[in-house]
Amino acid sequence: MKTSLYDFNYDQMAELALDFGWKAFRGHQIFQWLYRSRVFNIDDMTNLSKDTRELLKEHYIVNPLTLVKKQVSHDGTTKFLFATEDGSLLESVMMVFDYGKSICVSSQVGCNMGCAFCASGLTKKKRDLTSGEMVAQVLYVQKELDIEGDRLSHIVVMGTGEPFDNYENVMNFLATVNHDRGLGIGARHITISTCGIVPRIYEFAKEHTQYNLAISLHAPNDELRDKLMPVNHAYKLDQLMEAVKYYGEENNRRLTFEYILLKGVNDQDIHARQLSKLLKGYNAYVNLIPYNSVDEKGFKSVSHDEAMVFYDKLMKNNVRCTIRKEHGNDIDAACGQLRIKEMRKSE
Numbered sequence: 001m002k003t004s005l006y007d008f009n010y011d012q013m014a015e016l017a018l019d020f021g022w023k024a025f026r027g028h029q030i031f032q033w034l035y036r037s038r039v040f041n042i043d044d045m046t047n048l049s050k051d052t053r054e055l056l057k058e059h060y061i062v063n064p065l066t067l068v069k070k071q072v073s074h075d076g077t078t079k080f081l082f083a084t085e086d087g088s089l090l091e092s093v094m095m096v097f098d099y100g101k102s103i104c105v106s107s108q109v110g111c112n113m114g115c116a117f118c119a120s121g122l123t124k125k126k127r128d129l130t131s132g133e134m135v136a137q138v139l140y141v142q143k144e145l146d147i148e149g150d151r152l153s154h155i156v157v158m159g160t161g162e163p164f165d166n167y168e169n170v171m172n173f174l175a176t177v178n179h180d181r182g183l184g185i186g187a188r189h190i191t192i193s194t195c196g197i198v199p200r201i202y203e204f205a206k207e208h209t210q211y212n213l214a215i216s217l218h219a220p221n222d223e224l225r226d227k228l229m230p231v232n233h234a235y236k237l238d239q240l241m242e243a244v245k246y247y248g249e250e251n252n253r254r255l256t257f258e259y260i261l262l263k264g265v266n267d268q269d270i271h272a273r274q275l276s277k278l279l280k281g282y283n284a285y286v287n288l289i290p291y292n293s294v295d296e297k298g299f300k301s302v303s304h305d306e307a308m309v310f311y312d313k314l315m316k317n318n319v320r321c322t323i324r325k326e327h328g329n330d331i332d333a334a335c336g337q338l339r340i341k342e343m344r345k346s347e
């Protein structure tokens with residue numbers, strides 16, 4: 001397997017050029033070809049000599065992903081199923097908002113976090129995605145948008161996988177797409193979502209990036225969170241909230257708590273009260289998420305009216321919140337569903 005040139009951030013690309021005995025400027029040129037001209041073939045890098053291109057081709061490729069399947073929803077949501085060089089499947093989703101177009105990127109092949117409601121965890125983690133494989137998801141979709149003269153304005157790392165279980169590669173990927181000589185997607189337009197790996201939250205807080213942080217909470221007490229999210233056995237709610245507080249103090253940024261409303265499970269009056277108490281004093285808001293039902297899991301989503309009742313209860317307790325708009329509910333939109341379906345076909 002050859003390495004993808006997408007694995008190198010701007011500074012690393014300059015080092016790569018130096019390693020070949022070239023000037024650092026050649027790294028800059030390659031970066032321009034990848035992120036401004038967005039070529040997929042090294043041969044298209046026409047200001048490099050033929051020898052240089054041949055040498056690059058001996059060691060590297062550009063795009064490490066192949067499109068396997070694409071599904072387009074009536075609301076514009078588009079799902080991409082990709083295969084890696086070693087034949088693993090992964091998904092990315094492009095969503096259309098009034099503020100722009102956003103891509104949901106996968107960070108691992110499968111996931112080990114084992115959340116009770118999630119389709120991604122139906123298959124264990126096979127491996128971490130490389131930084132280049134994450135860059136490639138964004139570039140592939142951006143290249144499709146190039147045809148219409150459009151662009152991705154936002155990135156959420158909320159696809160299959162736990163980004164804080166693949167920390168370095170995720171940070172390297174974001175450095176490239178955020179770099180002003182890369183895709184130049186603003187840090188405040190980038191969101192990383194974690195199920196709550198506490199040591200990584202501290203590490204992230206200390207980096208003082210401008211990326212947004214979202215915490216998948218989904219339960220307001222340990223007993224319920226233990227059942228829904230095994231990560232809670234390792235890091236209890238008080239540890240999580242302590243880490244989140246530290247992040248807030250270090251970064252002076254508002255953060256998001258994600259809360260899927262599961263009918264009869266975490267949507268009762270007591271949960272609204274516990275949640276309000278838990279979040280008191282935090283500079284945060286809650287994103288209430290309609291559940292995308294996953295056949296194997298047995299959970300049910302609440303109706304819009306039921307979600308509004310929960311929303312009102314939080315608002316009354318001065319917890320800011322929003323209800324996430326559903327996207328692509330006519331296609332296999334829940335994280336990892338398309339991938340699972342395709343894998344089952346070949347079993």
Ligand code: SAH
Pocket residue numbers: 113115117118119157158159160161162163193194195196215216217258260289290291292293294334335
């Ligand atoms: N592992 C990370 C990021 C991937 S999951 C995390 O846990 O945050 C991204 C978000 O989608 C999480 O909040 C997750 O709990 C949620 N999610 C998972 N399955 C879902 C489903 N079927 N419907 C709605 N949201 C789901």
